[in-house]
Amino acid sequence: MSGINPIIPGFAPDPSVVRVGEWFFLVNSTFHMFPGLPIYASQDLVNWKHIGNALHRQSQMSLKKSDTKLYPQEDTGEVLLATGGLYAPTIRYHGGIYYVICTNIVHPAEGAPDVSENFILSTKDIWANSWSDPVYFEFQGIDPSLLFDDDGKVYVHGSAAPGPFTKINLFEVDLATGKKLSDERTIWGGTGGIYPEGPHMYKRNGWYYLLISEGGTHDNHMITMARSQDIWGPYEPCPQNPILTARGTGEYIQYTGHCEAFQDQDGNWWGACLGVRKDAKGRFIMGRETFLTSGNWNGDWLSLDLVKSNIETLSSREKLSDLPQIDKPGLDILYIRDADFRRYRFDSHKNGDVTLIASKTDLSAPEESPTFMGKRQRRLCGQSLVDITLSDIAVSADVNVGLACYKDEHRYLRIFYDGSDSTVVFEVVNNAKKISQTKRTAITLSQNTGLSFKLQYTEDQYEALFRVGGKSGNPEWSLLETVDTLILTGPDFVGPVIGVFAVAETDAEVHCTSLVFDEPLAQKPH
Known part of the structure; x- marks a missing residue:
């Protein structure tokens, strides 16, 4: 042995x-x-x-x-x-x-x-x-x-x-x-x-x-x-x-x-x-x-x-x-603190599909539980991705929905759609290092238009990518931002959890399909 x-x-x-x-x-x-x-x-x-x-x-x-x-x-x-x-x-x-x-x-x-x-x-x-x-x-x-x-x-x-x-x-x-x-x-x-x-x-x-x-x-x-x-x-x-x-x-x-x-x-x-x-x-x-x-x-x-x-x-x-x-599907899914399970609807017929009902609570909340579900990052080099479709309410609402790498309310990075100005946003926050950075790019999104997000990671960097229209509409990924993993590294107790989230003032629904957590990298990072 x-x-x-x-x-x-x-x-x-x-x-x-x-x-x-x-x-x-x-x-x-x-x-x-x-x-x-x-x-x-x-x-x-x-x-x-x-x-x-x-x-x-x-x-x-x-x-x-x-x-x-x-x-x-x-x-x-x-x-x-x-x-x-x-x-x-x-x-x-x-x-x-x-x-x-x-x-x-x-x-x-x-x-x-x-x-x-x-x-x-x-x-x-x-x-x-x-x-x-x-x-x-x-x-x-x-x-x-x-x-x-x-x-x-x-x-x-x-x-x-x-x-x-x-x-x-x-x-x-x-x-x-x-x-x-x-x-x-x-x-x-x-x-x-x-x-x-x-x-x-x-x-x-x-x-x-x-x-x-x-x-x-x-x-x-x-x-x-x-x-x-x-x-x-x-x-x-x-x-x-x-x-x-x-x-x-x-x-x-x-x-x-x-x-x-x-x-x-x-x-x-x-x-x-x-x-x-x-x-x-x-x-x-x-x-x-x-x-x-x-x-x-x-x-x-x-x-x-x-x-x-x-x-x-x-x-x-x-x-x-x-x-x-x-041992059984779902054992490894994680939520933040005391989750409201009424905000998650899993499709029992499709492995990995889930509907998120957005909440007002964001990842920065110190006590309440945001609408977020994810899994531990197990691979030093890997990728996580999701295809999302917004409901009628979500398209017209000021909804933020996407993919995040979360450690705690002080440290996370994410790529997401911001409905308030129809942009895709990359954000990284580390309050322990007094870091708060964002990068935006405008997109056109209508009802039932597919939108995909991907996080690629190695030991030394994170890459945040997106595509509009899904695989059939636009199979090529657009790179929004690359950051050094040092940006989230520091003396702490916890580890990275990668998952999907949805934030809005209304109960907007977001359908997440083809959700893949932490698979081997399909291609070398840029």
Whole structure:
């Protein structure tokens, strides 16, 4: 078995893995996107299938207060974009039940501190995509994990607030009710790096091993380890700390951390961690992805190998792994926060066709959900496209409709039709970098006239293209704008989602056909 990286490409941070028999199950963070907490399954750690989402009913939880806050960083001059919502889940299996434990970070009114809603979801059938309502438990922090001890006790360990000098705290819990069964105690503060977080605990040969992340989730990210023969401590740090980091190296895979250690069916040890593919100019447009690395126990301590991509040439990076398969159509469709599903009508007879009912909410809204549906950008080099037809109302309305690459309300680029002046518009917004650019070209559009949009992307650039009249009317694409992917790159938590959107003061309808997400490039970029 060999690691092919990234094993989950695109918007796939904070991986947690559990093995049950011959199957590995993996979950990632999703922050402000719904459905949340995707569940992937694999038998070989290379070929993965998206089988469900642990947060798949809006009645389970609201994500409305998951807006993105901007925090200038004094040391780098950059702006950190901290998105609320679903942080760092852990997946575990015990007694015939699968558990996902997670934090929903709620951003309340301006100036008020964040609220940590910590909760547990469960299911007896992970393949059925039917998870329980959340069981909440009291914990002022993030990144909770679970340990099922040999004596039947269950412990939660997490990163206790406030940051950046958080501590790893521990307490016993009743999973059925969320009730604390012990006092909450600090068991380790890490080795001195900021934001000790993402803890996972494993029991081996009578020792409790604690694996955590430190240094923040970007340049200084690292994995450290400590152990104790008493679950409450004291914990002695590993002499070889950090046991995994890419800081100070010239590796293409950077920011490695937030790691889950586990064994395969043959007893081999592995680490699943987040990382970014960062080129020489600082681009890491795909955001934090899930990578695999091998591990070994050298005596009393685990060591993890430096995370590598198999082939370093740009043309080969696209061939590193197959994209995750989808167990059922629609599992991988994403919406922003608390979507109004009355604004989406899917044609059950035509795969990929959808009618959007425009809303007044635009992509820049911090809490409300715009009419937008998309999928994670999985390919480093790919294209997404759509053919649209506007209804009578939409043609005469001031409707904006098109194709967008969205990260959060502060950062997106899009190509769209603006009904107010019958133009095709390219727009890019990055409030963290104080960027706001537009480019327009006039077109003539009448009822039932086809209009197509396409976004092409490589590691270093986005291209926005359009054509009027559809394939039959005008098969040639017109290039409206090209921008460097650095324009959307920066220290953040999320990744790119590409989708269609519709904005208007009226309930204008837009028919989207031939909707293609993230397919291989049909031609070389211009």
